[in-house]
Amino acid sequence: MAEWRVAGDGAGNATEKTCAHLPGPVDVSSASALECVDCLVEGSQWVHLRQCLECGEVRCCDQSPRHHATTHYREAAHPLMRSAQPDEEWGWCYVDELFLLAD
Ligand SMILES: [Zn+2]
Ligand SMILES: [Zn+2]
Ligand SMILES: [Zn+2]
Numbered sequence: 886m887a888e889w890r891v892a893g894d895g896a897g898n899a900t901e902k903t904c905a906h907l908p909g910p911v912d913v914s915s916a917s918a919l920e921c922v923d924c925l926v927e928g929s930q931w932v933h934l935r936q937c938l939e940c941g942e943v944r945c946c947d948q949s950p951r952h953h954a955t956t957h958y959r960e961a962a963h964p965l966m967r968s969a970q971p972d973e974e975w976g977w978c979y980v981d982e983l984f985l986l987a988d
Contacts, residue, residue, distance in 0.1 A: 887987035921945040938965035
């Protein structure tokens with residue numbers, strides 16, 4: 886289980902802002918396969934993958950043509966996600982527009 890904290894604002898600068906959605910119920914070890922199922926259905930291709938920190942669903946990032954992670958946030962109202970890229974350790978709160986880091 887990872888403890889997340891606010892790392893910076895949307896521009897990556899230090900901030901006093903807090904995220905009321907933390908600490909999240911975060912057990913991301915149960916990640917499903919590293920693929921965007923919506924892209925697979927639509928025949929689209931993703932650039933990077935993001936994982937919802939509430940339900941563990943994996944979807945594609947905003948650089949991807951269909952940005953399904955943002956769609957998932959809008960539809961499911963799950964505010965927190967993290968990068969599912971193996972070499973990246975950061976998260977994001979859609980509501981507060983804050984970058985997060987896991988301790
Ligand atoms: Zn938040
Ligand atoms: Zn997708
Ligand atoms: Zn979710």
